[in-house]
C-alpha cells in the first residue's frame with residue numbers, strides 16, 4: 417500500500433494521470449473499439465504511468481482492473497452539477513474546494529466548525545482500491561485517496577449516546593449550478609444528506625476520500641472531502657461534505673426522502689433484493705462488454721455481513 | 734396500379750436512408766469510441782429513444798393530414814413503422830445479449846417482475862404483429878378493415894413505450910415528460926375525433 421503523509425507530498429507534485437496499471441491489460445479485455453476506447457483511455461497518461469505491483473496492494477484493496485482515470489472522473493452521478501453523467505465533469509470547475517469548513521455538531525464532545533485542513537491534520541493519507549456499484553446498475557474499480565473514517569470519528573469524540581452519523585453536502589447555487597430549480601422546477605431537496613450507523617461508520621472499510629488516483633480532487637468526484645462505503649450503493653457516498661452531525665435517530669437520507677418505496681437507509685449492495693423497477697442481480701462494469709453478476713455486499717461480505725446479522729435485508733434495504 | 738417513379742426511385746430511398754441514419758451513426762460512434770464511458774448503455778438508450786420517435790412519427794401522420802389536408806408522410810408510414818420495429822430489435826438485442834448474456838430464461842423471468850420492463854415488453858409485443866403483417870400479402874389476406882383494426886395496437890405500443898421511458902429514470906426529467914405529452918396529444922386526437930364522429934355529423 418502506498419502511504420504518504422499529507423505534508424510529504426502536496427497534490428500539485430503528483431502527476432494528474434497517475435495510473436497504476438498497464439493499459440495493455442485493459443485493451444486485452446476489451447472486444448469492441450468503443451469499450452476498448454474506454455479501457456484504453458489510460459493511453460493519454462501512459463508516459464507517466466506508474467504501475468503499482470500487486471504486492472503493494474493492502475488487505476482491503478481489490479486487484480481487479482482499475483477503471484481508467486478519465487472514466488472515473490468523466491462519468492459521474494453528482495446531481496449538484498446536473499443529472500447527466502458528463503455534467504459533473506463539465507460544470508464542477510465552479511466548486512472551490514479551499515478554503516473549506518466542516519461543521520461538527522450534535523452528540524459530540526466539542527461541537528465546532530473546523531477548517532478542513534485542521535480537521536485533516538495528523539491523518540496519514542493512503543490509497544484504497546474499491547469496487548463501486550451504482551444503484552443504477554453500473555460499476556467501477558476506483559483507487560480512492562484519503563483515510564479511514566474510524567480515525568476521524570476517534571478524533572471528533574462522539575458521545576456514547578450517538579447512534580448515527582449524518583453528513584451534508586454544501587448548498588450553494590453559485591458553486592453548484594445543478595442546485596438551481598430546473599426547467600420543470602424540479603431538483604432534489606438540498607442539502608444532500610446521507611448517514612451511517614456508528615458501527616458502519618467505524619468499519620475499517622469506511623473511508624473519507626479527498627480524491628482519486630493518488631491525489632486530491634477532481635471536484636466532480638466529491639472534493640474536497642467525501643464518504644466512500646464500498647459495500648453500499650454509490651449514492652451513500654455523500655460528496656463535498658460541509659457538516660457532520662452525531663445523532664440518536666436514523667437520519668432521513670436524500671434518496672429515501674425522494675422516494676422511500678425505492679430507496680431506504682441501508683442501501684447495501686444486494687443482488688437478491690431488486691430495485692422495484694429494475695434488477696440488481698447484474699451490473700455493467702465500465703470498460704467491459706457483458707454485464708457481470710453483482711456480489712453480495714459488493715464482494716465485501718467478509719468484512720461487513722456480521723453487522724447485519726438477524727436483520728431482514730428485504731425490509732431493511 | 735399507376736407507377737410512381739419519383740416515389741419509388743427517389744422519395745422512398747431517401748426516407749429509407751434517413752431512417753437508417755441514426756443506426757449508422759450509432760454503429761459508427763460505437764466502433765470508434767464516440768459514445769460515453771458506458772457505450773452498451775448508450776446504444777440501449779439511443780435505440781430505445783429512436784423506437785419511440787419513429788412510433789410517434791407514424792402516429793402523427795393522420796392528425797397532420799386531417800388538420801392540414803396534406804401529409805407527405807402518408808406514403809412512408811409503413812416504412813417508418815418498420816423502422817420503429819428495427820430500432821426496437823436493436824434495443825432488445827442489447828438487453829438480451831449484453832444485459833443477460835443470452836440467458837433467455839432470465840430475460841423472461843425478469844419481465845413480469847418489474848413494471849418498467851413489463852411496460853417495455855408490452856410496447857414491443859404490441860409491435861410484433863404489426864411488423865409481421867406489414868407485407869402486401871398480409872394486408873390482402875386480412876382485408877383492409879381488419880388490418881387497420883389490428884394496427885391500432887400501435888396505440889398500445891406508444892402508450893406503454895412512453896411509460897417505460899418515464900420509469901427508466903430515478904427522478905422526473907424533461908425528456909420523458911415531453912414524450913408522454915406528445916403521445917397524449919396524438920392519442921388524444923384519436924379520442925376526440927372518435928367522440929365527435931359519434932356525437933354529430935360534423936366529423937373532422
Ligand code: HEM
Nearest residue numbers: 774777778781782784785821828853854856857894898901
Ligand atoms: C421487451 C422489450 C424491452 C425491454 C426488455 C427493454 C429494456 C430496457 C432497458 C433495460 C432500458 C434501460 C437501459 C439502460 O439505461 O440501461 C430501457 C430503456 C428505454 N427503452 Fe426499453 N425495453 C424494451 C422495449 C422498448 C420499446 C418497445 C421501446 C419504445 C417504444 C423502448 C424505449 C425505451 C426508451 C425510450 C428507454 C430510455 C432511453 C433513455 O434512457 O434515454 N423500450 N429499455
